[in-house]
Amino acid sequence: MQYRLAQEEGQGATVRRSIGGREVSYFDPFLLLDAFEVQKPAGFPDHPHRGFETVTYMTEGKFQHEDFCGHRGEIRSGDLQWMTAGRGIVHAEMPSGYGVNKGLQLWVNLSETNKLVEPSYQELLDKDIPKININDNKVQIKVIAGRLFKFSSTGESHGTVSPVRTRTPTIYLDFTMKENAFVEQKIPNEYNVFVYILTGEGYFNKAPGSTNQTLIFNQEGMSKKIKFVGDFIKVETKDSQLRFVLIAGMPLGEPVARQGPFVMNTKEELQKAFEDYFSFKNGFEKAKNWESQISRNSD
Template identity: 35%
Template structure:
């Protein structure tokens, strides 16, 4: 399997929040087209992400624990709980804030996906999906939540597969990428053994068309992403993707 192993880097974001950023960071100062950024974030009140502007990409926030309130200049305001999703298309420009629940830790995954060039000036929009609306599949060894795929309620401008995978036992996970498809794997918890051993907070940027084979230890949990590259330059300028 042709892939690059990357370790997430801790950094401060917002007003007192902390993230573990898989990319871009000092270990991989680049992207994985069409994926622009992947953070595991940690924030407790009174810390927050104060109002700020975005444009040129779509952001998906998937909550692992706690609550998160989104408010924007389109008059959207919603609070997502554990296992829920909120997403926005920044399009030609959106201003929003994000605040944790009133007590305890709010933790989740935020993913930025580049917009195709012909969607860069699209109207901004917001989506909110409760945890019980997300499809979940289970077999003897794995629990798989389908955050984004053909059966998901999440509507995006870029077709992606986004899975939350939990290992009930020592087991394996296999997936073959189509030509032009890339993948990102981020280990939230546990351990992956084999050709590319991973600990929590590490990930793989898998090249197009590869056959993915992972050996998961019991109770491991990972994020699996798949998409076809846009093959357009990603220009990250602060909170904008040109």
């Protein structure tokens, strides 16, 4: 369990990094989770990626996105962008308007067989992300990725499924709970799981958690991990409302070589990623002389 202080990232942006920092540098298959807060003219100007996926989920405000292939768009509060960087993307992410813009960015590692796939996007508006209300409408769940498993006294039934296709098996759920509410979430035992609390207070398998805390489940060697109850995570609230995301994934079990914006399997592959980027080849050809409009117009 950890509480992360804010740090600066990009160009004047503020982030709380719970995965990808000193305490938990890699939680297979997750490379990073940043809770970001950005106001103009700050943002994330032109930068490259290779070898993984970035998942941007807005919780307040709106962000623009533009890449060197001409893909450009905007994600607003509640919207999702699932970007597969694959063999190479150079892009920019900047706030669309004035005021506070908040969200989460998750980095999901790709297996060796998928490291160099062609870049692609999956983008969902808030209205298109499946939602269910359970337990007398005290709990709402948004199914951002994966399948929601619902249970009753008569046994298991498969619930809502996200339209997002994940190359690395991933579950991403957004829970909003009222006071004095309870919910159980089934997670496959072989998955690594963590929770990031956006607001409020609650109890996760009886362990307390509150705003901006990250709770780690099922990770060997973690002295402060929280144990599963069977293959469930049980969450309850008392006098406080609670909003949190639950993120789980199938570990890849592969070596990781990472530096800055590139994540490969070996040091040699990592060195080649930098060479390709600076030489404008093998996926980075369009980076030569490219500059995003949204970075130029960020003031």
